Amino acid sequence: MKWRAWDGWRWIIVTALIGVLTFALGILLRSGDLATAANIAQLISLLPIVAALIGWAGQSRGSPDGDEIGARSQEPSGASETRGSGAAAPVRKEGRRFSLRMAVAIVATLAIALAGFQTFQLLSRPEPWTRTTGDAVQSSPAEADGVVYVGSDDGKVYALDARTGHINWTFTTGGPVHTRPDVANGVVYIASRDGKVYALSATTGKIRWTYVTQKAAYARPTVQGDVVYVGSEDHNLYALDALTGEISWKFAAKGGIYTG
Incomplete structure (x- = not known):
């Protein structure tokens, strides 16, 4: 249960971090610090991937499957014999849920990374500007x-x-x-x-x-x-x-x- 709670908060934290970093990225791009802005853009793209890997690691440890399997291990031997082949059904069902969660995590990761890249391109476009001198300009720049x-x-x-x-x-x-x-x-x-x-x-x-x-x-x-x-x-x-x-x-x- 603790891991499931963290699994929900994990994406909230990642989303908040992406929002803060994207805001900082915009400030840096407008100030002309392109090197630092590029580093932050890379970090934004990596955050969802890291979050997905953390989720994969947690699921690999069997955290929510482990609770159910552990509970079954405490049953009397006769009860497990009575259940027979149907004992594997919850495990298969949980496995399908895990696969679905991983698929959603991968799609979300790619979508957020693509959105971050497009935001970086949009913010990095130079804005038109003019500069007035004290007299006419006949010199080519x-x-x-x-x-x-x-x-x-x-x-x-x-x-x-x-x-x-x-x-x-x-x-x-x-x-x-x-x-x-x-x-x-x-x-x-x-x-x-x-x-x-x-x-x-x-x-x-x-x-x-x-x-x-x-x-x-x-x-x-x-x-x-x-x-x-x-x-x-x-x-x-x-x-x-x-x-x-x-x-x-x-x-x-x-x-x-x-x-x-």
């Missing part, structure tokens, strides 16, 4: 490692969480940033109309180095290996060391160099 980098005519470069739109950091240049940033090896490369090329830390936005051209830098920086290539309105194409910003060479064109 660049994305790397879950962060969106974009320039604005307000002279700033924005690092935004790709999932939520939260501003991780901003960096202010001396002029509009019209071109698309380039990101490589944890560094964001920016060309500004203030005539400078900036290398910024992708995580903090702090300056690694700057290089000054003779006019507005209106061309998109492009990183290839250890070199940053960028054009300027001063008619020059510059090849800069990606680590230090030192010039490797420059090429004089017949006009300003403009790329988005």
Whole structure:
């Protein structure tokens, strides 16, 4: 009888735990902590399976069958002889009940696991977001490692969480940033109309180095290996060391160099 009482409470406890963990999963997904959310999703899927295994272990010990068999073992020998072949009927009946309970437990386990997986997928969908800057945005965004980098005519470069739109950091240049940033090896490369090329830390936005051209830098920086290539309105194409910003060479064109 004690095991049967626990058998009922077992599913109530599991259901409550799934509800609490699913709620926590939603909070973690919205905060962007995907690693912890994935661990909780796996735990949610395992809970019904563990509960079913506990039930199987309890039934294997014969807990409710044991009561009936134990009671029969105390009967006089004559009584058992009188019952004859009909003595096995309660055992067979209890066996059918056990099989039915296990089938229901397996179906419930699969249903709850599937519901948890679908809930995880639903909650993990990114919500649309917008972010307003101080002026028009002509720069195309660049994305790397879950962060969106974009320039604005307000002279700033924005690092935004790709999932939520939260501003991780901003960096202010001396002029509009019209071109698309380039990101490589944890560094964001920016060309500004203030005539400078900036290398910024992708995580903090702090300056690694700057290089000054003779006019507005209106061309998109492009990183290839250890070199940053960028054009300027001063008619020059510059090849800069990606680590230090030192010039490797420059090429004089017949006009300003403009790329988005």
